[in-house]
Amino acid sequence: MPVPHASQALKRFTVLDLTRVRAGPTCVRQLADWGANVVKIDALLEDAGGEQLGGPRHGSDFQNLHRNKRAIALNLKKPEGIEVFRRLVEKADVVVENFRPDVKAKLGVDYESVRKINPRIVYGSISGFGQDGPYHKRPGFDQIAQGMGGLMSITGAPGEGPMRVGIPVADLTAGLFCAMGILTALLERDVSGEGQWVKTSLLQAQIFMLDFQASRWLMEKDVAKQAGNDHPTSIPTGVFKTSDGYINIATTGGRIWQRFCEALGDPDLANRPEYATAPDRSKNRKALNAEIGKFTEKKSSETWVKEFNAAGVPCGPIYSIDQVFADAQVEHLGMAQDVPNTEGRHIRLVGQPFTLSRTPSRMAARPPEFGEQTEEVLSEFGFTAEEIKSLRQGKVV
Structure with missing residues (x-):
């Protein structure tokens, strides 16, 4: 050949x-x-x-x-x-x-x-x-x-x-x-x-x-630990249960946090003292995730992905391998x-x-x-x- x-x-x-x-x-x-x-x-x-x-x-x-x-x-x-x-x-x-x-x-x-x-x-x-x-x-x-x-x-x-x-x-x-x-x-x-x-x-x-996790140690002497599906520094970012499965949501920065709360259906959540700033949200991560879960469990994964993305909030489904290759964007690529x-x-x-x-x-x-x-x-x-x-x-x- x-x-x-x-x-x-x-x-x-x-x-x-x-x-x-x-x-x-x-x-x-x-x-x-x-x-x-x-x-x-x-x-x-x-x-x-x-x-x-x-x-x-x-x-x-x-x-x-x-x-x-x-x-x-x-x-x-x-x-x-x-x-x-x-x-x-x-x-x-x-x-x-x-x-x-x-x-x-x-x-x-x-x-x-x-x-x-x-x-x-x-x-x-x-x-x-x-x-x-x-x-x-x-x-x-x-x-x-x-x-x-x-x-x-x-x-x-x-x-x-x-x-x-x-x-x-x-x-x-x-x-x-x-x-x-x-x-x-x-x-x-x-x-x-x-x-x-x-x-x-x-x-x-x-x-x-290791990237930023390595630099956290080299620059700040901060030893990263396991955080499961929660992002170690951008909060709330993680996996949330829906009515028919799970989705990923990423809220990095104050503006996205505000948009997220509005799309979630609880705009006042963004202004509550315990969640108002990034350090506050980090300190109270478990309670915040539980608050969010009360809302996300009410709708399907597909509905939330559409609604959050329409609102400018990064969000996506969690696929099995077969679902990955069935996705329209993956097929397009x-x-x-x-x-x-x-x-x-x-x-x-x-x-x-x-x-x-x-x-x-x-x-x-x-x-x-x-x-x-x-x-x-x-x-x-x-x-x-x-x-x-x-x-x-x-x-x-």
């Missing part, structure tokens, strides 16, 4: 994808979805029947992470496999990996080794805790980073113990930050002519995502997209969350089968038919 350029934006870049599981593939997916020529390097093991990391190849998770790529199978534990990789590096722009720091050095695919072959290479690394330091050899997993990065201590209801977030937020954000770092390094390379090493970790990404494939399989995946006016992204190709384009890709990189035949016979590819 030809290179599945999903966009013209990054078409000039070739990416070697050594990543596995989630954080790394999330990074490379960003590059693939915006048109980079991505070559996924599947680990060809001598015990080829062993389970590959990343889940079933036709499973929804793997499919969502690896669209718009091609794949070769390569045994990096053989010297001949490393030699093949080195030849690929000569013509590549980017290498992305998420091995433990000591593993890539043993394999000989670490940054220093790669840079000697191609000084223009931009090398992206994602680890659990960093490339050095006291924890750098520890294996990293999303939930561990959520705990060590402080997120679980501020998630969930007060008194119910720490709670993980329902998505692998540390994995996903580390992948996105690595992609951002790679694109930054590629822009800088246009000036200097040299590549560089882009490093991030699940722990760094998770701490960065095209967040669910079909992936073309000749096998007639149903592949519908989540599209990119931003658009470019001239060089849009699209689902150009289904995720590759294991090592599906090995011969095709190696030929493009200058390997002869005889060389490829020999590599196959030697179980290198």
Whole structure:
């Protein structure tokens, strides 16, 4: 198959994808979805029947992470496999990996080794805790980073113990930050002519995502605690029961608070001394939420969403995943997209969350089968038919 350029934006870049599981593939997916020529390097093991990391190849998770790529199978534990990789590096722009720091050095695919072959290479690394330091050899997993990065201590209801977030937020954000770092390094390379090493970790990404909760500690020495569905600083903002379910309401600032009380049907509520100012509303949060609940329980979620939004009060439904994709605005944004494939399989995946006016992204190709384009890709990189035949016979590819 030809290179599945999903966009013209990054078409000039070739990416070697050594990543596995989630954080790394999330990074490379960003590059693939915006048109980079991505070559996924599947680990060809001598015990080829062993389970590959990343889940079933036709499973929804793997499919969502690896669209718009091609794949070769390569045994990096053989010297001949490393030699093949080195030849690929000569013509590549980017290498992305998420091995433990000591593993890539043993394999000989670490940054220093790669840079000697191609000084223009931009090398992206994602680890659990960093490339050095006291924890750098520890294996990293999303939930561990959520705990060590402080997120679980501020998630969930007060008194119910720490709670993980329902998505692998540390994995996903580390992948996105690595992609951002790679694109930054590629822009800088246009000036200097040299590549560089882009490093991030699940722990760094998770701490960065604490955002204002982190700055509350760093600037004010205020340790945030669990607040459940209540926003920690904008009050009242949270989940409120309706006659047929629940809704989110966000009232930030005095003017919205006034409009909210009017739309709620109790304009005098805004002027009561115990709720008149933001500090008052924070101090008396529980009582205020109970007052609001007496009103919201009288009407349906759909009615309140319409009425509050008409009044200029931020409000929205709380959807299950199926309801998310049935929403009119979500359909308009095209967040669910079909992936073309000749096998007639149903592949519908989540599209990119931003658009470019001239060089849009699209689902150009289904995720590759294991090592599906090995011969095709190696030929493009200058390997002869005889060389490829020999590599196959030697179980290198």
